Amino acid sequence: MNILQLEKILNEKLSPQLIKDYAPNGLQVEGKPTIKRIVTGVTASQALIDKAVELNADALLVHHGYFWKGEPEPIRGMKGQRIRTLIKNDLNLFGYHLPLDIHPQLGNNAQLARLLDIQVEGGLEGHPQSVAMYGRLAQPITGAELSAKINRVLNRAPLHIAPDNVDKLIETIGWCTGGGQDYIELAVKHGLDAFISGEISERTTYSAREQAIHYFAAGHHATERYGVKALGEWLASEHGLEVEFIDIDNPV
Structure with a gap:
């Protein structure tokens, strides 16, 4: 080609x-x-x-x-x-970059939702090209259960900032792969139970605690492996190219 x-x-x-x-x-x-x-x-x-x-x-x-x-x-x-x-x-x-974050099938957000069994409901910014998404789990689970699932699926233990009511169940959830920690404010405005991003900032801890929302920092690299991998697999299947995904370890 x-x-x-x-x-x-x-x-x-x-x-x-x-x-x-x-x-x-x-x-x-x-x-x-x-x-x-x-x-x-x-x-x-x-x-x-x-x-x-x-x-x-x-x-x-x-x-x-x-x-x-x-x-x-x-x-x-x-x-x-x-x-x-x-x-x-x-x-x-x-x-x-952003085109691979937001693509509705191959994007990082879409792939993270698939891996975590989240039913996508829309964009937190209120339009189809939103960089942050929200959706719903099939069944409510605890923060500890979601943390364990993220760890199992991404092979990386997330940092979980739990609300004072640590037993608050999670059914509705927002997420943004990579450096999307500040979208937590939109997640709170949507009344969601939890928010996931790749990175965390110092301020994110207080935002999660004081607004009573579960927050998970799952790793910038860990949450963004799957979009480019899916894009490569699509190129291979649809266009006959030889494609190999290489994961260079990055703990961030």
């Missing part, structure tokens, strides 16, 4: 043109023109690039790519080494 054809397929699937983002979505570093083998992963770290080179990949497809707003512009140091490795090995880099 031609590189521009692959970008067109990805853009048609994820519609990045409809979303205001913090980094360019699509082809970020151009390499060889023909794509047969793709490596997918969460972040275009040096370790992931090196693994893609080792596997003779033609393209690297990630959720966290490069050229973020506000980052230093010079291509030097760590950034320079990463991009030199890509260019030296003729390796294409595709990055999709």
Whole structure:
């Protein structure tokens, strides 16, 4: 498959043109023109690039790519080494950030809901492109039970900030993968029983305690493994490409 054809397929699937983002979505570093083998992963770290080179990949497809707003512009140091490795090995880099968070089937939020058996009901921001979602569990469970389930499913123990009424059952739940901790305020306004995000801030603890909502910080990396993995599996099944997901350990 031609590189521009692959970008067109990805853009048609994820519609990045409809979303205001913090980094360019699509082809970020151009390499060889023909794509047969793709490596997918969460972040275009040096370790992931090196693994893609080792596997003779033609393209690297990630959720966290490069050229973020506000980052230093010079291509030097760590950034320079990463991009030199890509260019030296003729390796294409595709990055999709918010489009891969919010896609209704392949997105990080949709995949987390699937893994945790949450029935999606809508977006916390009140529109289909909301970065944060809300939904309902099939049966109410305790905070300890949900914490154990998150641990089992994501293979990472979450940080659980419980309300004073620790036995308060959870049926309605909001979530936002990655750095979505501040959407907890919208979760409270919706009257939800719990909220899950990847990261936590110091202020989030008090927000959860004082507003009597269960809060779970499940890890930025851990909650965002599944969108890019699902996207790669879709490319393989629908377009016959050879795709392999590589999980570079990150405890954050």
